[in-house]
Amino acid sequence: MKTNRLFFIDAVRAFAILMMLQGHFIDTLLDPIYRDESNVAFQIWSYFRGITAPTFFTISGLVFLYLLLKAKDKGDDKPRIKKGLYRGLLLIGIGYALRVDLFSWLYGDFNTYIFVIDVLQCIGLSLIILIGCYVLLQKHVKLLSLLLVVLGCLCFVTEPLYRSLDLDHIPIVLANYMTISNGSIFTILPWFGFTAFGGFLATVFFSHVHRQRFRLVTVISFFIFGSILVEYSSLILMKLYSWTDIELFKASAYYNYLFSRFGNVLLLLGVFYAAEPYLKGSLIGKIGQKTLSIYVIHFIIIFGSFTGLGLSRFYFESLNPMQAIIGALVFMVIVCIISFYYVKTNAFIYNGVRKLVQKIKD
Numbered sequence: 140m141k142t143n144r145l146f147f148i149d150a151v152r153a154f155a156i157l158m159m160l161q162g163h164f165i166d167t168l169l170d171p172i173y174r175d176e177s178n179v180a181f182q183i184w185s186y187f188r189g190i191t192a193p194t195f196f197t198i199s200g201l202v203f204l205y206l207l208l209k210a211k212d213k214g215d216d217k218p219r220i221k222k223g224l225y226r227g228l229l230l231i232g233i234g235y236a237l238r239v240d241l242f243s244w245l246y247g248d249f250n251t252y253i254f255v256i257d258v259l260q261c262i263g264l265s266l267i268i269l270i271g272c273y274v275l276l277q278k279h280v281k282l283l284s285l286l287l288v289v290l291g292c293l294c295f296v297t298e299p300l301y302r303s304l305d306l307d308h309i310p311i312v313l314a315n316y317m318t319i320s321n322g323s324i325f326t327i328l329p330w331f332g333f334t335a336f337g338g339f340l341a342t343v344f345f346s347h348v349h350r351q352r353f354r355l356v357t358v359i360s361f362f363i364f365g366s367i368l369v370e371y372s373s374l375i376l377m378k379l380y381s382w383t384d385i386e387l388f389k390a391s392a393y394y395n396y397l398f399s400r401f402g403n404v405l406l407l408l409g410v411f412y413a414a415e416p417y418l419k420g421s422l423i424g425k426i427g428q429k430t431l432s433i434y435v436i437h438f439i440i441i442f443g444s445f446t447g448l449g450l451s452r453f454y455f456e457s458l459n460p461m462q463a464i465i466g467a468l469v470f471m472v473i474v475c476i477i478s479f480y481y482v483k484t485n486a487f488i489y490n491g492v493r494k495l496v497q498k499i500k501d
Contacts, residue, residue: 200337368402
């Protein structure tokens with residue numbers, strides 16, 4: 140089956156990583172007295188910051204499973220599975236490594252901060268789970284597609300059941316993947332739901348991208364379903380509650396941020412997929428290919444990985460809006476320049492880890 144490269148994905152990733160850069164910079168350094176929820180500018184900033192992580196998780200599932208299905212179509216999916224498992228474990232390892240504070244360790248200060256789960260660990264584990272789903276149903280793409288939709292819906296609908304989960308009785312290194320009570324930023328539930336939906340989109344693209352007018356139909360579908368999820372997903376959940384009398388639907392409707400955020404992701408995908416003919420070979424597409432490098436660099440600069448000497452140590456919640464905006468723009472440019480000219484590709488990180496592993500084996 141003939142399939143095409145999805146150039147718009149790189150643009151979406153670039154947009155998401157840039158929103159993450161400015162989001163982390165402003166959220167960490169802006170003085171709280173300027174966080175005015177009634178201010179339109181602050182509302183717009185909060186909106187884009189809120190859809191950054193859902194976009195990353197969705198795109199990760201879409202890209203990985205799409206490439207895996209392409210490899211399967213060529214009869215060469217085993218290397219891709221192996222590479223996916225390696226990438227998942229690598230992301231988990233990098234996520235932990237970025238929270239290492241060597242200076243504190245030298246003074247004997249060891250705390251559980253290193254076990255906090257952030258976006259990299261969660262995406263890494265999500266990719267591993269996605270591989271498991273693929274291996275289970277690799278011969279039945281339609282069933283795989285259905286399974287991913289069901290898993291995505293279950294992750295979102297059951298969120299009230301694990302929202303305040305208490306796992307003090309199990310080791311913190313495991314508990315942090317399921318509960319935020321110990322400081323984790325992301326947990327595998329509900330965030331795997333976005334990856335599952337991204338995997339579902341991958342099956343759709345793989346099966347139909349070669350057809351005529353696929354772009355037009357897909358863009359329209361993104362806007363229709365995205366708008367429905369944003370505007371009416373809570374109403375739909377309440378309807379399900381009234382029909383089934385299942386309290387879980389009601390509880391999910393009253394705190395419905397997951398389906399609405401996925402709707403925002405679909406709208407974003409619609410915009411970029413419609414503009415794909417103008418994005419091939421563009422700068423924004425190239426930025427989208429550097430997301431891991433950019434993430435690592437920005438985390439070190441802001442949060443002071445390994446040394447504890449980051450911007451957050453010196454300017455935490457101290458900037459006014461103008462300083463924060465100008466600083467965020469400069470920060471984005473600097474991080475991208477470092478990524479392009481000092482870390483040529485994400486392979487820089489992969490090769491370093493591979494060399495270390497090989498030395499250990501030797």
